[in-house]
Amino acid sequence: MENRLKEIIESLIFMSLEPLTLEKIKGVLTEFNEREIEQAINELLETFVTNERGIQIIQAAGGYLFSTKPEHDSWIKRLLKLERKNRLSSAALETLSAIAYHQPITLAEISALRGVDSSHTLKTLLQKRLVKIVGRKKSPGNPLIYRTSEKFLAYFGLNNIKDLPSPEEMSKILEEENISEEDSPTQ
Amino acid sequence: MENRLKEIIESLIFMSLEPLTLEKIKGVLTEFNEREIEQAINELLETFVTNERGIQIIQAAGGYLFSTKPEHDSWIKRLLKLERKNRLSSAALETLSAIAYHQPITLAEISALRGVDSSHTLKTLLQKRLVKIVGRKKSPGNPLIYRTSEKFLAYFGLNNIKDLPSPEEMSKILEEENISEEDSPTQ
């Protein structure tokens, strides 16, 4: 029975194009209790660690999803006849990190942080669905406010926005970098 | 090495949208000889026979393809139904946007705006309770008039219908072409 549950969950994850959340799995498997389900998922994940498999289940954006392994990248590109995937511009990455760390945030605030008008980059990010409008700020002009989306998490392989280093951790990393730079003999 | 080959083939089959033929596999894996490839495929197929897996590789239309097991059909249907509940087709989205921005509105007005008969999508939206009937218009035929519902606000995370991005804001976001911004993808 347990094995069957594991199999069912595997097929559900397989059939989902977006990370499949635990809630959704539970919502489908109403005749199993939550404990059983959670345990089956854990066991399922384990089988992928030990087995020699070309595909694996990863956790992203709060859910589970099938993905190929990084080391097979070049073969898949050959199959799909793709040279490379498009990457985000550095402006887009900068804008995304401004939003990720300061959300919810307005366009004016993003531009102020970056020191550059960011409306065009924001548009690109909205169209790529990496950013979403979540309402308005209660301030003069009632500007729209933005947040990173679920797709943002999936795109960067994050399970949760909290997986990003906190601002404090970030400052610490930066300080250490600066110190080691100062200490380096190549002055 | 052999195991690696098996893994690669598995990931190729996974990524293929159509049954992946032996020729195509050979065409991608040019550095392996045909024998090796054929053997690896056979071994790969065997692992799916013995293992308790939710998905399997089947042969169809002259190629290999991942498939779920027939006995899991009912669960998968449940999942798809669940996902469907939360999703909107592009036609539904368009209809919903016409209602959101022009409410109160009649079916004839919606259809005129969209240029296509919208009775079917309107029905879907009513079923999903994103739209509600609020009365009849005092005009010939007394057609029903529609508005977006509370659930609509919740779905889009709005406090108030006035929080919808205005057409002016959208045109600013979508139309502005700012050549100066640095959006070319970085290598």
Place this chain on the structure above:
Amino acid sequence: MEASSHYQVKLEVFQGPLDLLLFLIRKKKIKIHDIPMATITREYLDYLNQKDRINLDREAEFLLVAALLIYIKSQMLLPREKPLEEEKDPRQILVDRLLDYERMKAASGLLKEKEEEEMQRWKRTALPAVFSEDEMEYTEVSLFDLAESFFALMKRKETAEIKTIKGQEYSLEEKMKEILDHLEEEDFLDFLDHFNRQESFEEALVAFLGLLELIKARIVTAVQETHFRPIKVWIRKKNVKSS
């Protein structure tokens, strides 16, 4: 003092004035907290002087920060009766902005690494045709989608109204190109959706003929769902046969 021209760095490589400023500060290996205003201001202005490659829009942003630098510098040069308290340091506003910026910059570097990692993992953007249930046409929508959809609708209507009646002729090639363009972007083209989007019956007809042409030419494949399902046709891009 080393000449700034020694660094052959174009202004374009900077994401903005703060990025340039941060670069200059790092180059001097000084801490953000104690910026030597005179030096940095001079270097910054030197960079702006090679401005032949920046366009007006960005120049304004660079000049704004230049003005800020000069202002801070002037504040520091003013004779004071008593020494400034720490929090009154006129540089503080700049320091805060730079620290914020530096953090963001570091975070964006981190995102870049993550992106690079994720690029090597392939996820499916569509399910194999065998499984295609009609869920495929459904997408998760956001407020932006909603507003965008309306915007597109209005645009379509607007152009439809402006267009006066002309001898409506639709080119087969154009319609074929439309389909291929769509397939460049997406893995699938939902056949019905596509035809619903055509403005008139004639146009839809030409689009359909275009589709048939593409199938005949084996550029696309129309896949019908298995067995007893209601007729639902999917189109997908087929890799050009190498043989």
